[in-house]
Amino acid sequence: MTPAVAAGPSASVAALRAAFGPAIRRHDVVAGDTIVLVDAARVHDILAWLRDTPGQRYDYLVDVTAVEYRDRERLLEVVWFLRALERAEDLRLKVELAKDGPLAVPTCTDLWRGADWLEREVWDMFGIRFSGHPDLRRLLMWETYAEGHPLRKDFPLRGHFSRAEQTRQALGGAAEKHYSLEELSIADAMHYLPDDMRERLAHGHHGEVE
Amino acid sequence: MGLIESTGLPGDPAVVSHASPNWVTTRLDFLMNWARKNSLWPMPFGTACCAIEFMATAASRYDLARFGMERQSFSPRQADVLICAGRLPFKLAPVIRRIWDQMPQPKWAISMGACASSGGIFDNYAMVQGIDTIIPVDVYVPGCPPRPEGLMYGILLLQKKIQGESVTDGALRADRPVRPDGLFLPAERVDELSEPFGNSVHQTRSA
Ligand code: SF4
Numbered sequence: 001m002t003p004a005v006a007a008g009p010s011a012s013v014a015a016l017r018a019a020f021g022p023a024i025r026r027h028d029v030v031a032g033d034t035i036v037l038v039d040a041a042r043v044h045d046i047l048a049w050l051r052d053t054p055g056q057r058y059d060y061l062v063d064v065t066a067v068e069y070r071d072r073e074r075l076l077e078v079v080w081f082l083r084a085l086e087r088a089e090d091l092r093l094k095v096e097l098a099k100d101g102p103l104a105v106p107t108c109t110d111l112w113r114g115a116d117w118l119e120r121e122v123w124d125m126f127g128i129r130f131s132g133h134p135d136l137r138r139l140l141m142w143e144t145y146a147e148g149h150p151l152r153k154d155f156p157l158r159g160h161f162s163r164a165e166q167t168r169q170a171l172g173g174a175a176e177k178h179y180s181l182e183e184l185s186i187a188d189a190m191h192y193l194p195d196d197m198r199e200r201l202a203h204g205h206h207g208e209v210e
Numbered sequence: 211m212g213l214i215e216s217t218g219l220p221g222d223p224a225v226v227s228h229a230s231p232n233w234v235t236t237r238l239d240f241l242m243n244w245a246r247k248n249s250l251w252p253m254p255f256g257t258a259c260c261a262i263e264f265m266a267t268a269a270s271r272y273d274l275a276r277f278g279m280e281r282q283s284f285s286p287r288q289a290d291v292l293i294c295a296g297r298l299p300f301k302l303a304p305v306i307r308r309i310w311d312q313m314p315q316p317k318w319a320i321s322m323g324a325c326a327s328s329g330g331i332f333d334n335y336a337m338v339q340g341i342d343t344i345i346p347v348d349v350y351v352p353g354c355p356p357r358p359e360g361l362m363y364g365i366l367l368l369q370k371k372i373q374g375e376s377v378t379d380g381a382l383r384a385d386r387p388v389r390p391d392g393l394f395l396p397a398e399r400v401d402e403l404s405e406p407f408g409n410s411v412h413q414t415r416s417a
Contacts, residue, residue, distance in 0.1 A: 141336075142301050150335050159335030163404035164397035166335075167343050170300035171307060172392035 010034035012056055012091055019053075020046060035092045043080075043095050044106040050082060050091065051111055058082035058091055061108070064118035066126040068099075068153050078105050078128060097128065107133040125151035134196065144169075231378050239376050246290070246316060247372040248278040250365070253289030253313065255306055258296030260323035260355040267358035277365055286312040291368065292345070293361075297325030298338040307388065310345040315383045318372070320364055321347045324354040329404070339404035344394055346386050 013027045013036060023042040028035045038046050050058040062081035075096040082091045097103055107130040109115045119130040120139035127149035130136060137143055141150070146169070147160045159166060231239075252274075256264055268274045268282065283289035286309045298306060310319070321341050324330035327350045329339035338344060348371060351364035375382055388394050395403070 147335065155335070157334050162397075162401055163339060163343075164393060164400040166300055167303065167338070167394075167400050168392040168397075170303035170338070171344065171388055171394065 010089065010091055012036075012050065012058075012089075015053075015056065016046065016050075019049060033090055033092055035094060037094045037096065040095045040097065040105055043093065044108060044111075046093065047080065047082075047108050048111055050093075056084070057086065058084045058089075060085050061112040061115055061118075062090075064108070064115055064122055066122050066128055066151075068126065068151070070153065072153070075099070076103065076126070076128070078122065080108070102129075103127055104129040104131050106131055109133055125149055127152065231376060235376065235378050242377065243373045243375055247369040250277070250279055250290045250318075250368070250372075251281050251283040251288060252279050253283050253286050253292045253309065254295060255292055255309065256295040257298060257302065258325065260295040260325065263355040263358060264293065264295040264322060264361065267361045272358040272362065274362070274365075277362070277369070279365070286310075287314065289313050290317055292317065292319045293322055294319065294326040294341050295322040295355075297323075297330060297332055298341050298344070299336045300338055301336075303338055303344050306341065307344050307394075311385075311387070315385070318348045318368055319345055320349045320351060320361075320368060322351045322361055322364070323356055324352060327352065330354060342395075343400045343403055 009027050009029050013024070013034060016024050016036060016038075020038070020042060023039040023046065025037045025039065027037065050056050060083040062083050063079075064081075065079050067077045067079060076099055078095045078097065080093040082093065083089070084091075095105055097105070103126075105128065107115065107119055109119065109130075110132070116133070116135070117139055119133055120135075120137060122128050123130060123133075123136050124138040124140050138145060147166075148155050150159075161169070254261070254264060254268075266272060268279075286292075290313075292306075292310060292313060294306065310317075319341075321327045325332060325337070326341050327347075329337050331354075333339070341347060349364045349368045351360050353360050356364070386394070389396075391397070393400060
């Protein structure tokens with residue numbers, strides 16, 4: 001059954017305003033979904049609060065993504081889609097970033113483990129850094145990809161390099177450059193990995209590695 | 211001079227490459243090609259929607275096995291024909307190249323669908339504009355996706371091509387590795403092959 005489209009903003013907005021005051025800049029309701037624009041500096045606190053506060057409990061991070069609008073004046077936006085599984089309620093959080101400013105927001109991998117690859121994808125496609133991310137490498141493009149961040153509006157559709165150069169780089173790179181060593185073989189690759197990653201893998205779900 | 215002067219095994223291009231065709235080699239060709247073309251083992255390299263159509267071709271209704279392709283070889287080392295079914299992103303270019311290099315001679319390649327043959331509708335930063343810039347291709351099957359009949363027609367064309375091969379042609383079975391400059395084709399050729407066509411020229415810059 002489709003739930004009726006909510007007429008007003010989510011009840012979370014009032015609660016957010018009460019808890020965070022001016023850090024909640026504005027909210028919109030679009031097609032029944034509430035979108036809350038917040039301060040970049042407080043976004044991590046706000047996400048944690050939304051996840052943990054009784055009555056809110058947005059326990060599921062649906063997606064992290066970013067938007068750059070065709071209108072060049074408009075700011076870049078980073079978007080978090082949250083869902084409270086028990087109440088079946090959605091909330092969307094946005095942060096605006098100036099294109100010439102530092103493109104960075106705090107990571108939320110400490111709140112939702114699943115944010116890992118989502119944030120890597122946003123970094124890969126938009127060049128937005130997630131400070132505190134344990135392993136911020138490109139996700140879709142290969143790690144040595146040098147042409148920039150493809151979903152930015154100043155990125156030409158066919159890329160910056162000539163087709164021959166793109167082909168050369170693609171062919172010339174060893175597979176090891178395109179796939180991380182842990183993907184190819186964890187055991188052989190161990191000594192190439194940074195210490196923290198080695199630590200993580202050794203005690204993770206990837207089995208025993210010496 | 212003929213086959214009599216060479217001492218190696220028949221069919222070894224190094225041995226017979228300087229032999230001119232004669233009764234023995236043409237009979238040998240016929241026999242070998244007949245055997246080869248009717249026992250092609252495909253290495254399916256299915257990356258996208260075309261692979262679905264490839265699966266339909268291999269399944270019971272169209273039954274690829276009728277053409278001697280009973281066994282899909284998922285190891286390149288036991289494969290004769292690489293069928294690239296789907297678009298090839300640059301990230302997969304070294305992969306298909308490595309698979310191709312791992313396939314033993316004699317080997318052939320079929321480029322299935324618009325994407326594999328030309329990049330198709332994906333004239334963008336991520337996509338190889340035709341797998342012939344990465345590996346040599348024998349048969350191009352047009353379509354988006356080609357129907358199973360289309361792929362089978364391509365396979366029949368390949369069989370026809372194989373039937374016309376000759377052991378006396380030493381160049382035929384020579385490997386074509388990636389050149390020292392890191393490309394499979396000269397840079398101008400790659401650029402020329404990857405030229406935008408149709409509407410895509412209007413899409414090179416975002417408005
Ligand atoms: S040619 Fe069409 S069907 Fe085949 S991979 Fe490309 S888009 Fe998909």
